[in-house]
Amino acid sequence: MQHHRAGSSLRALLLGLAVVALAACGTVEAQPVGGTVSVLATWDGAERDAFKAVVAPFEQRTGIKVTYTSTRDLSGVLWKDIATGDLPDVAGLPGPGEMREFARAGALVDLNQAIDVATYKAETAPGFVQLGTVDDRLVGMFVKATVKGLIWYDPKSYTMGDPSTWDELKRDAAISSRGGVKPWCLGMESGEASGWPGTDWIEDIVLHQSGPAVYDDWVAGKVPWTADPIRQAFQTFAAIVAPEAVSGGSAGVVGTSFGDAGTPLFSSPPGCLFLHQGSFMTSFFQANSGARVGEYDFFPFPTMDARYRSSLIAAGDLFGMFHDTPQARALLTYLASAEAQQLLVKGGAALSPNLRVTDYPDDISTREGELLRTTQIVRFDASDLMPEAMNSAFEHAMLDFARDPSQLDSILESLDLVRTGAPATGPARVKP
């Protein structure tokens, strides 16, 4: 009798488990065929072509048409679209900082329920997964990685080898520029986002001069802009944008597109020796400056303080989903896959956040990937992590500073006003 009762209990328990399991089950996803998915991102020119080459096999295989739109004012367009409700299915996101604002505004879909997140997490560096996570939800998926702060040069013009310290760089630059060549090229024009190449400079100087702790606190808004480490970074940068140091003077810095900024490196005679820019710059060297592989090279940002010898700033391109459709799910799953990532890096000028992708098409990309893997102190682009209002103010401040470095005090004070108000006010642009 007891056996019978135990058997009944066991059967009831198993039946209960089965009922609960069935009740909790959704439908098993089928591979979508056909339809359209709209994509908005900043990629233009060679980067847009590379993206289209990546999605071509996806379109063929699934019959889904990817309609791509490019804008340099990604932030402004997305906030406007959120306000009107006319959003793309999938979009590149301006950065993790603004992604957080989109997520908390309820605009982004939780990718944990939408894509093959197990594969994404297994194949992606945890740093990128963390940056795409808000309130336990994965809302941003990195499809491209970038190494920032590389110093680009033409091996024909600069032949003194890689300087390991900032002082060595200054010394080598002084020697190499005796013929009247300016040490630096710099272009900060980038439409609505103009100024960001200057923010990259300040970020590198803060990290290499004051270390990761100050950098992290600065990103988190705990360090005032008027504090010594930030002021010192601007003062160091002042020597870069000085008329005698930069090609084209301050007017050239403010008016030159970042994509064209490297062109003087390759002119004859060269207009400058060095360009501080990210790993994606090689596509602009080829498309805008007519340079070919082998005509440009880089060395990492030199050490400013021996304590922070192995430091690097990374960045990346995030995608988020605004409309949860089968086509959008399929596209994001595909973009994160090793197959798509391999195609992306094959086009050059791109690094992959996918850990399985290590086969880069050229020596430069291979060295950039190696740098990302082996550097001890890696921090994400500070301005991309800041709230949109702070990021925007930072970019504008860089333009103001390039025009007139003597206004440093007022520039830093105005940035501090945004810092203290930024968390409460949120984005300065159109809000939903």
Place this chain on the structure above:
Amino acid sequence: MTATVAVARLPLRAGTRIAQEIRDLLLGHSRALAVGGLLGSVALVGVALVLWASQRFAPPPMSFVTTVIPVAAHIPMILSYAVVGAIVAARRPRNPIGWLILTIGVLSSSVPVIDFLVAGSSGQFVAAPAWIVVLAWLASNFHLPLVGATVIVIFLIFPDGRALSSRWSGAAWLAIGGALVVGLGQSLDPSGLRWYPTLPNPTAAPAWFGPYAVAVQVAGLGLVMVALGIAMWAMAIRYRGYSRAERHGLVWLALTVVQLAVAGGTLLIVRYGIVVPPSAGEIVLTITLVAATLVPLAAVDGMLRFRLFDIELVLTHALVYVPLTGFLAGLYAAAVALFTRVFVAFTGDSSDIVVILSTLIVAGTFTPLRKVLETFVDRHFKPNAPTPAEQAHGETGGSLAGPWPDDGARELDAAAELRELQARLARLERALAERG
């Protein structure tokens, strides 16, 4: 048929014999094991604090953790279980309660270390080391369910180490089985590790299995909640069987048990059953950690009142000696530093000899001071000295012999029992007088 049954029972017998031998071996070294468990927990907490300091006390990238509050609340919880568990296990090694409490302390002390190892790897742009992923997998999938099940088992067998009957002990297996089912469901979850969302789940099932994994977790959670209900029922039955004096002494323990059951049950539901905002999850997690910390403290209170487990002297000495030693150590360090500065100020010599001289002088002064304090403590807290309760009860004070849990005899405050008997007698006499 009989031969087949006999053969089938052979491994069972062998297993029972081995288990018995292991048990005897462990009981023979119970004190060392208890102290080892305590020291291990304290060491792991120390490692966690060092790792946390190296991360500038930032909140780790964990689910339900947006501030440092839950992390800070976890440390006292771990230490309370490790200390109380070690004391009870050392004093009453045959009662499993001490070992279970100590196990919670030891298991929980490894979690902050894992939290900060994960935090260290989460900011990196390279793959997390496999051993960290394995530790995170264990902690994320099994720690909370198993700790919850252990607490339920403690509730079931408190205070004598035995369930009310063999039927009631089934709830313990239900709790453990449910916890393992929850862990299994989480192990298969394709969305990653529940507590460490930045890390992959190495045993994740394909994406389509996601809803099934959730269903398994919910089913396991149901079993655990049923076991929790049974355990609370068992406690209520025991509580009702106590005398008024016993109940009065255990009221704080009962309250903390109820609030832990409510908070812990809520945590299990919001963790494995429903989706809540991280801030709400953080509040529930923090409340549960505080509630969990209070249970051993309330148990200590009960022990001191009833001399449960005969440990009040150990605790009294610990409570007196630990702060006293800390105070003396601080005073000693400050005095050495002060003397060194005075020496340097007067002599201008800042060599090591100054430090050595200062230390010698201070040590020479402190040794007599330490002895005076020790004598004072011993005089007031010697085992044969009357306790404050005994002093208050005078000649009627004293306690019944024999420890409570091991042989079933409860060591009670005889004075309280006597007072209750006297009150009953008085009521009886009044009733008789009224009748006639």
